[in-house]
Amino acid sequence: xxxxxxxxxxxxxxxxxxxxxxxxxxxxxxxxxxxxxxxxxxxxxxxxxxxxxxxxxxxxxxxxxxxxxxxxxxxxxxxxxxxxxxxxxxxxxxxxxxxxxxxxxxxxxxxxxxxxxxxxxxx
Amino acid sequence: xxxxxxxxxxxxxxxxxxxxxxxxxxxxxxxxxxxxxxxxxxxxxxxxxxxxxxxxxxxxxxxxxxxxxxxxxxxxxxxxxxxxxxxxxxxxxxxxxxxxxxxxxxxxxxxxxxxxxxxxxxxxxxxxxxxxxxxxxxxxxxxxxxxxxxxxxxxxxxxxxxxxxxxxxxxxxxxxxxxxxxxxxxxxxxxxxxxxxxxxxxxxxxxxxxxxxxxxxxxxxxxxxxxxxxxxxxxxxxxxxxxxxxxxxxxxxxxxxxxxxxxxxxxxxxxxxxxxxxxxxxxxxxxxxxxxxxxxxxxxxxxxxxxxxxxxxxxxxxxxxxxxxxxxxxxxxxxxxxxxxxxxxxxxxxxxxxxxxxxxxxxxx
Numbered sequence: 001x002x003x004x005x006x007x008x009x010x011x012x013x014x015x016x017x018x019x020x021x022x023x024x025x026x027x028x029x030x031x032x033x034x035x036x037x038x039x040x041x042x043x044x045x046x047x048x049x050x051x052x053x054x055x056x057x058x059x060x061x062x063x064x065x066x067x068x069x070x071x072x073x074x075x076x077x078x079x080x081x082x083x084x085x086x087x088x089x090x091x092x093x094x095x096x097x098x099x100x101x102x103x104x105x106x107x108x109x110x111x112x113x114x115x116x117x118x119x120x121x122x123x
Numbered sequence: 124x125x126x127x128x129x130x131x132x133x134x135x136x137x138x139x140x141x142x143x144x145x146x147x148x149x150x151x152x153x154x155x156x157x158x159x160x161x162x163x164x165x166x167x168x169x170x171x172x173x174x175x176x177x178x179x180x181x182x183x184x185x186x187x188x189x190x191x192x193x194x195x196x197x198x199x200x201x202x203x204x205x206x207x208x209x210x211x212x213x214x215x216x217x218x219x220x221x222x223x224x225x226x227x228x229x230x231x232x233x234x235x236x237x238x239x240x241x242x243x244x245x246x247x248x249x250x251x252x253x254x255x256x257x258x259x260x261x262x263x264x265x266x267x268x269x270x271x272x273x274x275x276x277x278x279x280x281x282x283x284x285x286x287x288x289x290x291x292x293x294x295x296x297x298x299x300x301x302x303x304x305x306x307x308x309x310x311x312x313x314x315x316x317x318x319x320x321x322x323x324x325x326x327x328x329x330x331x332x333x334x335x336x337x338x339x340x341x342x343x344x345x346x347x348x349x350x351x352x353x354x355x356x357x358x359x360x361x362x363x364x365x366x367x368x369x370x371x372x373x374x375x376x377x378x379x380x381x382x383x384x385x386x387x388x389x390x391x392x393x394x395x396x397x398x399x400x401x402x403x404x405x406x407x408x409x410x411x412x413x414x415x416x417x418x419x420x421x422x423x424x425x426x427x428x429x430x431x432x433x434x435x436x437x438x439x440x441x442x443x444x445x446x447x448x449x450x451x452x453x454x455x456x457x458x459x460x461x462x463x464x465x466x467x468x469x470x471x472x473x474x475x476x477x478x479x480x481x482x483x484x485x486x487x488x
Contacts (some may be wrong), residue, residue: 034162037438
């Protein structure tokens with residue numbers, strides 16, 4: 001069973017072993033509105049925590065996804081390029097953006113859990 | 124947190140009741156979208172009928188026998204050539220030929236009815252009061268409701284049969300469900316439709332009566348923006364401003380033959396010179412080849428990497444089902460079909476100069 005954490009920028013990351021799966025939260029897709037374009041990172045890209053790693057654009061605006069943890073991108077959900085609306089219909093499931101091999105699990109542990117994230121969105 | 128008090132239109136309570144997401148816009152608390160969302164609202168307007176609150180815009184009446192000639196001193200449009208009930212799109216220009224605001228002018232029996240942008244209205248009114256001899260009345264006690272889409276005629280003529288007799292870009296006073304309104308067949312979505320100037324205290328009831336029809340839905344500013352972009356229409360402060368001339372903005376069509384011959388408006392030397400000799404840059408439509416939208420501020424490059432301009436409005440067109448934009452490029456690259464690149468997040472993405480409107484308009488001429 002994987003563990004899920006959240007960032008202040010409304011991303012989620014599931015950790016399974018040393019591989020994290022990253023997406024945006026239902027709260028984030030609701031704020032964005034209809035998603036019309038997604039850009040995922042190339043496999044093999046090495047990113048530091050906080051780096052711009054993916055892009056999601058809605059009818060209203062463009063938003064960047066920042067890497068929730070440091071690591072190497074090991075898989076990207078290229079299906080989102082053709083079906084960006086999946087981000088609206090299943091943001092916390094099939095519409096994951098990329099998978100990342102973590103360099104430092106402490107970064108993951110320091111992120112918000114579900115309760116803390118809920119409090120963050122209601123602040 | 125301190126906030127400047129936002130103004131409310133007469134339909135504010137209705138927007139809140141309908142579940143609109145309200146945002147500050149030009150000093151007003153306005154609906155950017157309703158629960159249906161921008162895309163659904165946009166498509167509803169293209170296929171059925173959308174109701175927009177545009178009461179934040181400035182409605183001004185100029186009274187006087189020579190009001191048309193009078194206002195011509197500030198705009199390049201041929202207003203004196205308008206028959207009573209006919210309307211025209213024009214713009215206030217400055218001495219450098221730049222655009223201070225764009226406006227709609229309709230000739231009425233004893234003068235002109237003018238509609239200006241919300242963000243510019245105070246400056247526009249001061250400008251007219253300082254420069255014109257006509258009596259200028261700001262219609263503060265009237266709301267403005269736009270009804271747009273292929274079903275607009277059926278929806279409005281059910282309440283005001285005379286609305287069906289108006290053709291595109293004409294207007295008349297008429298009774299709409301008991302309210303004394305000034306109705307024009309115009310709008311800013313590329314669709315057939317109307318703008319209804321209604322007494323403020325009757326606006327809420329009229330909006331509710333229209334919305335009670337199955338095919339009429341309230342539409343927010345978000346969809347208004349994507350609709351006008353697909354229609355190739357300029358948004359003041361973005362696609363046109365004090366640094367762009369009407370010729371550069373591809374609005375030369377709005378300057379009548381007589382005005383080109385006579386001049387007599389601010390910046391006429393610059394504007395007429397550009398009509399004669401060409402302008403250095405031109406507003407064009409742009410279609411990116413891929414799926415990535417290119418937004419306002421995006422650099423436009425020639426295929427060889429030379430910077431040739433920038434995007435002034437851009438996004439995703441729900442009816443076009445593709446990204447689209449408008450912007451300025453140097454005239455040598457302005458021909459429809461020309462290949463250009465748009466630099467999105469550091470990457471030069473291929474795009475083409477395109478004719479506007481991006482989707483066919485539905486005007487009833």
